[in-house]
Amino acid sequence: MDNFDYLKNIDGEMWFVENDRDNLKVAYRIRDIISSVKSPFQQIDIIDTYDFGRCLVLDGVMQTNEMDGYIYNEMISHVPLVTHPSPKDVLIIGGGDCGAASEITKYRDLQKIDVVEIDELVVKECIKHIPSVAGNAPHDKRVNFIFDDGIEFVRNRREMYDVIIIDSSDPVGPAEDLFSEKFYIDAKNCLRPDGILVCQSESPIFYKDILQRTYGFLCNHFSIVRTYKAVVPSYPGGFWSFTIASQKYDPLNADTERLAKNTKYINEEIFKSSFNLPNFMKEMLELE
């Protein structure tokens, strides 16, 4: 990647231009570049945009932001946490922005939240510069940050979890192997027999093949697999998918009254209806 080719001065205004797609580019006008550091894994920028507030940008791609970051973080966290009737131990792979961990701390009965993030600098930058996204996680004693490769971590399993959340960036760069079948098998080996795994499974519009492959891999290893949807305005096309898998618990039978109350996007109706898929997605997943 050309250094900083995604930060441009256009007619005297600063813009962040997402360059990761060949045929569609989204440009955000910037108030300020808050921080810009290079880790052993990636370029990490915190920028302050007019429409989305402060944003975490990894290798030129928007990851999360103050305006709509909560939508993604709520949807990837609360759905598995409520589907499991009594989760105690949670593992998050990725999730360096701390947003998913922060949502999970809203469940008081949990005992442990392990966050395995490959890039310590992402966590430091987010805690320092986007505290509204990082939320309560850095201050909750149940949250343990483990700076390690998620692939290695689940391969060398030491502990068992009730819920594993795969909160990865796109399947290029550091996160590529987090979309492999081998990784899902290793992750499953870290789940208790009634455990639940969830992952972000990309855009059903622009990454149809990734969603189909992820759904297929999980169906190979779990008896209950369901894809659900949300709208994340700062992701390309806004339409995003998540896929949840378990040998025992079906999210359609979840006791949604257990849902944490202090949320901005998800509520009981949104939880249930996120599993209602439009026809084109049902066809894509061969659900009809």
Add this chain to the structure above:
Amino acid sequence: MDNFDYLKNIDGEMWFVENDRDNLKVAYRIRDIISSVKSPFQQIDIIDTYDFGRCLVLDGVMQTNEMDGYIYNEMISHVPLVTHPSPKDVLIIGGGDCGAASEITKYRDLQKIDVVEIDELVVKECIKHIPSVAGNAPHDKRVNFIFDDGIEFVRNRREMYDVIIIDSSDPVGPAEDLFSEKFYIDAKNCLRPDGILVCQSESPIFYKDILQRTYGFLCNHFSIVRTYKAVVPSYPGGFWSFTIASQKYDPLNADTERLAKNTKYINEEIFKSSFNLPNFMKEMLELE
């Protein structure tokens, strides 16, 4: 507007850059400019993009396209058509792409579909260059095109309708007055007592004030008013709202089995769950 400042040659590639927002721009790589004409009302371009196929662009703003145009058109059409138990006469204000009218022709019991579009050239261009969006409407004898100002048309009411669909572009330029309270009052006067009105009420993210105002206006004149949502990837942020209003029929009690079967986005579950709003929208509309 500077002529064609939204069509740019960047490093030898042609791009369509939406310039209507100050702080967020979306750029689509173009295969070809199919047609470019100026009407008395606006600049009309049909462009062929890599990601979204052929697109209708009015004054530099994306209106509809081959890839996701059906989502918007299905959601603005089928919801009122199914909420009303026995619609016979439908009025569409705007809708020059013919997509909404085309969806409505899927209901065989309808007698008349009047499309009041201010700009005849939009209809001609869409029928000629984007027939997959224009669909069946130009060939269905129940569809009447009336090239007139929708504001004037409802003010000088001659007929009564069961369903009125306000399928407008954004509230700038020709469509501005289609978001006024006076217009909704005039439109209501063209509805039978048990009639239903629906309008696109913009993005709850980027046009929160428009949605709130539209919802408020309709609440002033109808006893049942509900906002519903859909994801339209080619609209900014992807998150879109519609608002439906009636004195008699509540969409939550609709007989969704009446829904046309040959759709790509909407189905019975999507119909019902489109009324489940995230917490931030409930707050916005003071629904809690």
